[in-house]
Amino acid sequence: MPRKGMRSLCFHSKTPSYSTSRHPSPSSRDPSVSTPRRSFSDTMIEQSIDAAASLIMKWDPESSAYAKVTSIFYESKREAIQFIKCVNDLQKAMHALVSNNSSTSERLVYAQNLMQIAMKRLQKEFYQILSMNRAHLDPESVSARSSRASTRSSTSDYEDVDDDVRPPGDSIEEVEEVSSIAMADLRSIAECMISSGYAKECVSIYKIIRKSIVDEGIYRLGVEKLSSSQISKMDWELLDMRIKAWLDAVKISLKTLFNGERILCDHVFASSDSIRESCFTNISKDGATLLFGFPEVLVAKSKKYPEKIFRVLDMYTAIAENWPEIESIFSFESTATVRSQAINSLIRLSESVRTMLSDFESTLQKDSSKSLVVGGGVHPLTLNAMNYLSILGDYSNVLGDIFADWNPPPKSSLPEFYFDSPQTDESPAPEIFMRIAWLILVLLCKLDGRAEHYKDVCLSYIFLANNLQHVVSKVRTSNLLYLLGGEWVAKHEAKVRQFAANYERFAWGKVIASLPENPTAEVSPAEAKEVFRKFNLSFDEAYRKKGSFIVSDPKLRDEMKMSIARKIVPVYEEFYKKNRQQLTGSGERNARFYLRFAPEDVGNYISDLFFGTAGSGSRPSSSSSSSHRRRERSTA
Structure with a gap:
């Protein structure tokens, strides 16, 4: 050599x-220094x-x-x-x-x-x-x-x-x-x-062995390269399994696989920054790019499924919440492509979420089904939409990021009270409040249109009360309450009560009007018989026509029955007790015809309302059978 x-x-x-x-050449050595x-x-x-x-x-x-x-x-x-x-x-x-x-x-x-x-x-x-x-x-x-x-x-x-x-x-x-x-x-x-x-020989061995470990680890976590055609042909069950595996892979790979490799690489090659970077990049770059590139390919090529939005949000959350670890582990300049891939996937995922929510809104607005729910119960459109939105409420944090630059509808499109919800330091981004409130408003508008298809105005109000109450209940029992706030709930609960009051006015107004304002006032037998006759006819009609209506929410059902009973039972009971004797005591042959309902029967009939089976087109039965049916319901 x-x-x-x-x-x-x-x-x-x-x-x-x-x-x-310390060892100078002979020409520069001090003469005093000896040869030894x-x-x-x-x-x-x-x-x-x-x-x-x-x-x-x-x-x-x-x-x-x-x-x-x-x-x-x-x-x-x-x-x-x-x-x-x-x-x-x-x-x-x-x-x-x-x-x-x-x-x-x-x-x-x-x-x-x-x-x-x-x-x-x-x-x-x-x-x-x-x-x-x-x-x-x-x-x-x-x-x-x-x-x-x-x-x-x-x-x-x-x-x-x-x-x-x-x-x-x-x-x-x-x-x-x-x-x-x-x-x-x-x-x-x-x-x-x-x-x-001899750095080259050392590094070559290290890269070959450790890269095989990382690549094998990624494969065992269920992450593999999929073509666009493979993803486009997957049904939802298989696609969901792939996404679940990916979510676990992100968690495990950042906590152990890539983190462990970075620690090992930093330790073994602590004497050389350039070698540390070169080794870790060579070992981890392919596996990390494959891992963080999966969401981008999936959202671009997979079919549209309603459930997919929640998995897309899960993937967005997995990257967003682990971004500090991603940035720390892949901090080298040569691993910038890994960070870029993670960011690109976040961008594509957020775009996909916005698109899917727009599609959801479009689906609500285009719904043209004229099917009516028997008894005015909760419509499937309401059930599905609120299930969808209540799950979205669990993603309020990431939705705030995704819709940070979303342009809300013009104020003229929304009722005034949609814009005066109080915001605190702990409140979510106003964009999310507006977006969710807007979607619920679209749903309510569709329900208003659906209510018009009922021929009975009373049933229309029952339908509106039922569906709005379901909306409010879903908001109350989910993270939507955090998004929309207590004031939003209070205002919509007031609308539910208004629908219930309108139903009561149209359905039971004649019954209430048939009773005298002062039930204890002295009246002649003829006047008493006329009051009983009008009450019997109106109560029979109200019960027969409205008895098959349904109120799904137990609390609302009890409130409506109590409101009706308070306006009818006490007045009727006083009038009944005041005038019963003069009809039966005078030997009136048709007294039983006029005294058809005992006060307790009236209360029992009202208690049977809103289960969908009371009345059913038939007239109220006798006092004894009414009491028997009431006992059966109380023990059911």
Whole structure:
């Protein structure tokens, strides 16, 4: 090898060496310094080379069958440490030989040959440690025992180490101990090879082995490259399984896989920032790009499913919430493409959410079904829409990000009270309030139109009360309450009560009007019979026509029945008691015809309302059967 080539190999910018200032050339040496000083320096160089030769040749695989099948780091840790020290001393001796003009080139060639043998040995050791400790250097073990914020020096890693490494046990402590020892061994070998000019050989082995671990880990997490045609052909069940696997993969890969690889890489190659970056980028870039690229491909190529919006929001949340970890783990300039891929996926996911909500709104507005719910109950459109929106309420935080730049409808499109909901520091972004409120308004407008298809105005009001009450209940029992606020709920509850009052006025107004304002006033038998006759007819009609109506919400149902009963039962009871005697006591043949309903019967009939079975087109039955039916309902 030419002298110039050896000189460039032996001189390394980070390699400690004998200083030429301490060993000046003969021309610049102080006359007072005697010749033995130079001889002593030459003697130290010779001793370093000879000491290195003895240990290096002992572990030369080409000259020893024992060395070929045995690992120095496994056989004797102290001798391994001594081996590293000898190689470092040899490096310094070679540096000194080049610097000393009186040194012979033969000695330098000999030292270089020793160095090549030593590097081949260390290369073999590096490979064996990486291969034999795959289980203990898995990212989960590495991330559990260390952090990039605190890495120990190679010197401290070797303090108080026994000659023989204990075989791994089953406990977490033993696994972490073996992991720590292996990491320390790898770091000492890497620093020695890098300082000796053999970084390329060391890095090549590391990249091949560790990249295979990361790629295998990504595959085992269920993440694989899918073509556009594969995704477009997937049904929802399979697609949902893929998304669930991806969500788990993001969580695990950031916590253990990539985090562990970054910790290991930072530790092993702590002496070189450029090598650390190069290794980690080569190992992780493909797997991370595949992982964070999945959402972008999915939203672009998958079919439209109503349920997909929630999975899309889950994926958005997974990236958004883990962004600090993504930015920290992939902080190198060479891993900028990984960060860019994650951001691009966030952008595509947010666009997909906005599109799907627009499609949802369009579906509501275009709904032209004229089907009516029997009894004025809750319409399937209301059930489906509110289930959809209530689940959306669970994503209020990410929806705030997604709709931060959303343009709400003009104020002229919304009622005044949609704009005066109080906002506090803890309230969600106003854009989300407006967006959800707008979608509910679209739904309510469709319900208003649906109510017009009922021929009975009373049933229309029951329908509106039922459906608006369901909307309010869904808001109350979900995170929509946090989004819309208590004032929104109170205003819509007032509208429910107004619908109920309108129903009561149209359905039971005649019954209420048939009773005298003063039920205790003196009236003639003829006047009493006329009051009873009008009440019987109106009550019979109201019960027969309205008895099959349904009120789904138990609380609303009780409130409506109590309101009707308060306006009828007490007045009727007083009038009944006041005038019953004069009809029955005078021997009136048709007294039973006029006194058809006892006060308790009236109360029982009203109690039977809004279950969808009372009345059913038939007239109210006798007092005894009414009481019997009431008892059956109370025990049901």
